[in-house]
Amino acid sequence: MNLVEALLQALEERGAGEIFGIPGDFALPFFRIVEESGRLPLFTLSHEPAVGFAADAAARLRGTLGVAAVTYGAGAFNLVNAVAGAYAEKSPVVVISGAPGTREGRSGLLLHHQGKTLDTQYRVFAEITCAQARLDDAASAPAEIARVLDAAAAQSRPVYLEIPRDMVGVEIGSVPPPRRPPCDAEAVAACADAIMARLASATQPVLMVDVEVRRFGLEARVAELARRLAVPVVTSFMGRGLLAGADAPLAGTYLGVAGDPALADLVEGSDALVLLGVILCDTNFGVSAGRLDLRRTVQALDGQVAMGFHVWPGIPLPELVDALLQRARPLGATRGPAMRPAAPRGLVADEAPIGPMDIARGINDLFDRHGPMPIAADTGDCLFTAMDIEHTDLVAPGYYAGMGFGVPAGIGAQLATGRRTLILVGDGAFQMTGWELGNCRRLGIDPLVIVFNNRSWEMLRAFQPQSRFNDLDDWRFAEAAAALGGSGRRVATRRELAEALEEAAAARGGFRLVEAMIPRGVVSATLERFVEGVQRLQGPR
Known part of the structure; x- marks a missing residue:
């Protein structure tokens, strides 16, 4: 296969369902092969920020890679804000950018769409992606594609691939199949034991779920965990929408002083608050009533677990949830799950203004x-x-x-x-x-x-x-x-x-x-x- 065909196959193997993009001259050869191959549907929009937002939403809802394809410079720089948002909110968007051909770059002329240097775009995206590669060598391209795409899946964050336009038709070897980084099973077991001991000694344990639960496809397993433990589960502000339709003791969305006071009491009064895949940001916790000490929570996020002053590095959330499920039993907490308040209904169809x-x-x-x-x-x-x-x-x-x-x-x-x-x-x-x-x-x-x-x-x-x-x-x-x-x-x-x-x-x-x-x-x-x-x-x- 040529480089683009191999990349498309690797994306498909890792769950990508489509490509959102806007073509441009440095990316035209890439788009032509995408269209001719028919392997992934291509949806073009009108402005690059929309391409990034659409790919981000697809990744979030499907729990797999989203793909945004643009041209060099004028296209890719328009994409920066959307990718920065995806990085902040842990959404695995694959950015594919066309680039000047290798001979063009050695011509000595300034090239259109170029910023400060030909490498400026690469360096900018290195700040807002978790892995990057310039696919300018046929021998190393298969391993580089696998490395970058697997980083997106493992870390649930954007990645960046740059393809010189004279490389798209170059034949390369097969891209290695998807793989997750190895983890220490004994460390996962020890960590799960410690969390279960903490939960068993608590009088008001609570689970809080956030974006990583969906990013790693864990909603059904987390719902089962909450049922087996017989403890309430809440979403963060960022996690709103998680567990929709799941049979779980969902108490609602924690909004601190901006939300339901009973729910705030439940979360802030917990002596064993387990944060599963939660982003520790101001919109999630900046309006807590001041009684929520994050140092006293169990934080399972970003590939590690922290409890008190102890940290277990290299603990992937999927493996941890599975280990907790194996150990889960009803905890007999003194306070049962809160009832989720009913959403307001009954719009009064009168002549009053709209709020x-x-x-x-x-x-x-x-x-x-x-x-x-x-x-x-x-x-x-x-x-x-x-x-x-x-x-x-x-x-x-x-x-x-x-x-x-x-x-x-x-x-x-x-x-x-x-x-x-x-x-x-x-x-x-x-x-x-x-x-x-x-x-x-x-x-x-x-x-x-x-x-x-x-x-x-x-x-x-x-x-x-x-x-x-x-x-x-x-x-x-x-x-x-x-x-x-x-x-x-x-x-x-x-x-x-x-x-x-x-x-x-x-x-x-x-x-x-x-x-x-x-x-x-x-x-x-x-x-x-x-x-x-x-x-x-x-x-x-």
Whole structure:
């Protein structure tokens, strides 16, 4: 096989389902072979950030590699922000970039799309990926492809492959099959024994799950672990959507002072809080009431386990969960699982203006009638509103918090799973990437899109209310939907919202956009509590 065919086979063997990309001259030979081979579907979008977000969402929901393919320089540098977010949130996106041919690089001329040097792009991506390779040698290419792709799978983080355009047709040997790094079985057993002893001595043990549980395909096993231990399990803010539909004692999503006080008491009062694949970030723990001492938790994440002042390095989460399952038994804790609070329902269809909670109620009512949908949410109040929507699959930039994720992530999610996706996006983020909806007709997908239009960067206003620079103009997105190949409706009352949601859910064959007009200054109660918690914990300025 030539280099690209061998790479495509290696990606397929490791679970990649498609390639999202935008061609350019240095990448045209790569794209030609991808198209001719037919091994992986190729979905092209309009701007490289969307390619990265779509590949990220596909990786998150499917629990396998996502693939983003771009050209050198002008294409790849547009991808940097999306890949940085994937790195921060542990999503295994494979970046494939075309590059100048080896003879071009020795010509002595500056090459178009070049930054400071021909290696600048490689060095930039080395900062936001866990493994990199330039495939400029046929002899070493098979091993390099395997090394980089296996690093993405093992670490659940982005990787970078650069292919000079005169290398794509070069014949190479077979890429070694997938392999996971070896682990010390005795160390895993000793670690599992120590965790079980800690749980058995506790009066209020709790499991908290986050992104690595899905990234490594552990949701069913973690649900079984919680059932066998008979202890409550919660998700972090970043882990919202995990265990959706699983038979597990799921108590809800921990949001500290921004969430349910009973759930906060359960987590912060635990004397054996086990963090499974949790990102230790401010959005997960920055609004705790101050009673959560992470040093007293059991932290199983990033390939190691820490408990107190003891650390077990080289403990992969899948092997640890299996070892805990072998040892699990009901713990007889003094406090049983908390009941997950019911999501709010019953949208009042009257002439009152729309607030974020009305959108949550309307979606929950919709799910009751038509069944749940996976959600792709952008950052901002649309994401905090999702905390009041019935627990379902969710992808969102909850930690990195980069704007523009929602629409392309929803496109990637539907293409990767085949399930119609609900997209929640603010008007500011829609201005960035919402126009990718124009690709839906060509791609044969029909997401349901709700734009939270308050004509402002409202989450920023929540932190700094007096600033007028947060005001945005009114772009009237619903009127643009038809030109993009879908249909849209602008709504300003709760009655109109209820009608538009039902119309959009019932219609198929193109994207449906509901532009919900929300008065400036109106935000969800969850965002209000989050902002108050952050400001209180930060102290006076």
